[in-house]
Amino acid sequence: MLKNSKVVVVGGSSGIGFAVARQALAAGAEVVIASRSPDKLHTAAQQLGGRVSVQQIDVSDEQAVIEFFACVGPFDHLAATIKPQLPSGKFLDNDVAAVCAAFDAKFWGQYRLAKHAVRHLRPHGSIVLTSGVAAQRSYPGYSIVSAMNAATEALARAIAIEIAPIRVNTVCPGFVDADTPIAGRADYVRKLAPNLPLNRLGAADEIAEAYLYLFGNTYSTGSVIVVDGGVTC
Numbered sequence: 001m002l003k004n005s006k007v008v009v010v011g012g013s014s015g016i017g018f019a020v021a022r023q024a025l026a027a028g029a030e031v032v033i034a035s036r037s038p039d040k041l042h043t044a045a046q047q048l049g050g051r052v053s054v055q056q057i058d059v060s061d062e063q064a065v066i067e068f069f070a071c072v073g074p075f076d077h078l079a080a081t082i083k084p085q086l087p088s089g090k091f092l093d094n095d096v097a098a099v100c101a102a103f104d105a106k107f108w109g110q111y112r113l114a115k116h117a118v119r120h121l122r123p124h125g126s127i128v129l130t131s132g133v134a135a136q137r138s139y140p141g142y143s144i145v146s147a148m149n150a151a152t153e154a155l156a157r158a159i160a161i162e163i164a165p166i167r168v169n170t171v172c173p174g175f176v177d178a179d180t181p182i183a184g185r186a187d188y189v190r191k192l193a194p195n196l197p198l199n200r201l202g203a204a205d206e207i208a209e210a211y212l213y214l215f216g217n218t219y220s221t222g223s224v225i226v227v228d229g230g231v232t233c
């Protein structure tokens with residue numbers, strides 16, 4: 001399905017992004033994974049094998065994003081799966097600077113990636129951003145996560161109409177059994193599992209399938225695919 005395609009996964013060194021990279025490779029793509037830590041990237045590349053290359057990038061730095069895409073060259077699909085350091089406190093307790101830094105990495109990071117990817121994406125190409133189920137539902141301690149995820153979905157819908165025929169979509173994951181659980185949240189998230197209709201957290205591979213679908217489906221743009229195990233509360 002992705003034969004002769006080049007897929008870039010920013011945030012591809014772990015979790016959902018790593019699963020997207022693995023599935024894209026299995027579908028025949030050449031894959032670039034990118035994130036901040038060279039060690040994580042090289043370990044991930046070794047585990048992935050195949051036609052994968054690595055690029056170090058911090059999406060908080062706009063110039064670095066511009067140079068990153070110049071180095072990658074023409075490509076077909078971008079997946080952004082960045083997870084920043086998230087403040088784990090409640091709204092009234094959180095330090096505003098920490099909240100702004102998280103928002104900067106996740107929301108403005110995806111904004112920078114989408115903006116500077118466009119000139120390198122082939123015309124049939126696509127961008128898939130990542131939100132999260134807190135965009136639509138409220139959980140204690142998740143106010144900043146809700147805000148950044150809702151903003152991400154709104155951004156994707158808005159730019160889909162401006163940069164067509166390049167397609168822009170969002171994957172909205174539910175709670176995933178993550179490689180790197182958020183400090184202070186892991187127990188809370190695990191306790192949610194029995195209340196989900198499917199009685200368990202999701203697997204990164206189950207979320208990743210939605211990115212592959214959106215890369216391939218040439219009539220999907222401006223949409224949000226929710227993969228959340230049926231979260232209802």
Ligand SMILES: NC(=O)c1ccc[n+]([C@@H]2O[C@H](COP(=O)([O-])OP(=O)(O)OC[C@H]3O[C@@H](n4cnc5c(N)ncnc54)[C@H](OP(=O)(O)O)[C@@H]3O)[C@@H](O)[C@H]2O)c1
Pocket residue numbers: 010011012013014015016017034035036037038040041057058059060080081082083084085105106109130131132133172173174175176177178179180204
């Ligand atoms: N896991 C969940 O339960 C869940 C639920 C809903 C939504 N989501 C969303 O799904 C996405 C992936 O989550 P995940 O749990 O798979 O995350 P993860 O395993 O923590 O991976 C996050 C990736 O982002 C990279 N990264 C973080 N900050 C970066 C920056 N400033 N510049 C470049 N790369 C950066 C990390 O590598 P480095 O540290 O090396 O930079 C890593 O590759 C996130 O957007 C998250 O908010 C996750």
